[in-house]
Amino acid sequence: MPALRLLWLGCLGSLCRAYFDGPLQPEMSNGSLHHYFVPDGDYEENDDPERCQLLFRVSEPRRCGAAPGGLSLRQELTVLGRQVEDAGRVLESIGRSSSYDLDGEESYSQYLRREAAQIGDAYASSERALSELESKFRQGREPEPRDGARPGDACLGLLLRARALLR
Incomplete structure (x- = not known):
């Protein structure tokens, strides 16, 4: 007998679970x-x-007439008009933000071309600056002549050596 009650409750529960009387949006x-x-x-x-x-x-x-506590037709139309105005403002702001994103360009392809040109210019100028830094670094690594050394001293040193060898 308890098994029959359990079966009956299970069937009743499955039927109640399928019933929905709430608002369906x-x-x-x-x-x-x-x-x-x-x-x-x-x-x-x-x-x-x-x-x-x-x-x-x-x-x-309820198709005809308003339910008690509901909005009248005039109030519903007023609310609908406000929603349309709000939607218009949202679309206008989306248009403005997309124009700000494009920085005044008429199309996205023109915007991308301009951005690519700016990136190319920045890369070229950084390439020039890097080559200048490399050349300055190489110049700094080259041995500098001593303060007391003169251009003719190297030639004089060779002559003195040759004389010493001949002796």
């Missing part, structure tokens, strides 16, 4: 709710959206 503005599912669980072979997409129609139960 559609994902699309046209009143439809799309849900993508894979019937057999194999995601790799099911790329066809016609086979794997469910479409639910969502309808408003």
Whole structure:
């Protein structure tokens, strides 16, 4: 007998779990709710959206007249107008921010060309500066002549050596 009660509670619980009486928010503005599912669980072979997409129609139960405590038609239109104005401001700000991102260029390709030219110029100037530093470094490593040495001293040293050898 306890097993029968447990079975009955399990069946009743599964039926209650499928019941939903809350608000269903559609994902699309046209009143439809799309849900993508894979019937057999194999995601790799099911790329066809016609086979794997469910479409639910969502309808408003109270079509005529406002419910008590709800908005009137005039208030709903006012709210809708404000939402449209807000959406317009958002789109305008997106347009401004994209124009700031492009630094006044008309298209992204022109912007990229200008940026590439600036990077090329910076690379060339850094290449010149690096070669100048290398040449200065080489000059600093070369042995400098001593203070007391004169250009003719090397020749005089060779002559003195030759004389010593001949003796």
